[in-house]
Amino acid sequence: MRNRWLSRWIVGVASCLCAAAGYGCGEASSGSDDVVRIAGFGGDVTATYKDVWWEPLQERTGLAVREHAPADFTKLKTQVDAGNIIWDVTEIATTGQYLQAIEGGLVEQLDRELLQRELEAANAGDLKRDFIEGSVGTHGIWNTPYATILMFDKRKFPDSGPQPSSLDDLWNFERFPGKRCINSTAVYNLEIALRADGVPREELYPLDVERALRKLDELKPHVAKFWAVGSEPVQLVSDGECVMSTVWNGRPFARSVLEGVDYLGLAWENGIFETSWLAIPKGTPNRAAAYKALAQYMTPETGAGMANATGYPNGSKRLESLIEPEAKPFLATNVDNLATLTPQDASWWLENGPEAEETFAEWVGG
């Protein structure tokens, strides 16, 4: 009797452990032709992926997408290090991380011939002609080009009076009194501070971190909150916690155009232009499917669908006629906006990012 109980215990525990292990490992072996596993950051953007990227992909190729959220750079590294790949395509949040992923051997180098063939099959255009310069890298493609810009409260600064017109106005305390909110990391602040301190755009790099912090010292007493999550700025301004905040451009787009909120004003001058990336984790068993998914993402229809629903397009040059007029002013790739933005030099951030972030974190907490 007792022995049978004992063996049942052991079988029970063993099967629990196998189930737990299988949760992680079982997926790795599912290298199949009809499923592609895509890791996104979740939220509104991923909801839009379903409509404008994954459904057309399945209609055209029969590939079903299994969604993994949230994409996480840390998890990407642990997967590759452990040789246990559970994503076929992953989002990477910044160009700095994208370069870091290349350096660390975490992502596949793109086979341009294969990609070109898939682009033709998806009717997405020609690799040389139809994509913004730089939007197809050696190891990935632009996911959502975006900008860190200024958002202000029109209830405090109405159309009838003076309104902030540049990120420099974060420092204009007399004309635009009230609390400010800025991001809690260096990568979304240093270029803004240096531009406001009068450094010409072409002389920004290498960044003078000390000078940027001196400029930010002036701002600090006026900061209500150093935000960290993308949804915070709109909430903080709506709640009146601050009169202006830096923000990623898709958030006010969603709030203003899609939800009809009318009190959020924007200023683009001296904001920072950046992009997230889509890449293929090194060693994925579903390489062919991953290329099909990337090619589908690069179609003008998907890019325009993304832009119209989230404010973030793709790298295609053929979107113009497909984008809704009310979405245009909110896009970072809109020429008028792009001309006023500072394109971030990711190679500087790859080299100096960790040290700059540590210095910045000490400054924030000090």
Next chain:
Amino acid sequence: MGRTATMPRAQGQGRGLRLGAAAGQLALALPALTLVALLVLAPLARIVGTSLEDGAGAYGDVLASGSFRASLRATLELSALVTVLCLVLAYPLAYLLNSMRSRRVAHALLLGVIVCLWISALVRTYAWTIILGRNGLVNELIMAVGIRDEPASLIFNRFAVVVGMTHYLLPFMILTLYAGMSGIDRRLVQAARTLGAGGLRSFVSVFLPLSRPAIFAGCTMVFVVATGFFVMPALLGGPQDATLSVYIERQLFHLEFGNASAAALIMLAIVSAIFLVADRVVGLDRLFSATRAG
């Protein structure tokens, strides 16, 4: 005291033990031991390995980092303050729950405490932003009554973090104290009363010392849980309230796995040291006999 209280029970179970039964007992413990070994010790060993990947370099980096020291200080200060506040708030309630004549009322109140545990930390965090915000409930009240003309800064500072964390951790303290107190023999208090001690005297000299293991159990529990808080310091706090979890998350984000592991292990060492000191002061077996009594 704890040891003598537990011994008879152990002997009672041990009476008539045979070798086969001993093996059976080991078998009963085996699943739990296996799980602990696989899910706690093995990952911990890996974290130790990761932290030592380039010698002691990660420890040097972390200990030299100003933001690490600031976050460590914030973590310890916050945890200590929240523990004291929880104790002060929970003790009278736990005492009351234990002294109630009506078990039904006591259990209903206890259920209320437990229900609080079911609400997620994230939901509570957002609730506090609504209550404490510039245009929040408290500020509206302050301005309506005319105490101030301008909204007070009640959020994005240490005050908000302490309020949020105390609110979250209070049930842990109440339940631990309640369990510990219910094991106290109330006849001892009665004896003190019959010997002429007043209500206050009998409480201070008899009940309070007897409840000391429960106090230590509750404080250790709340303190240790508090050291791991992430969401509330990140969302309710200001720049000075970045806790160690926030620091570790930032290190992971920059793929500094060694630094993150080293920071986690330094924290583990500190918490273990605190635990051992508590052991020296009261004795861990007492601590657990206090919780087991419930």
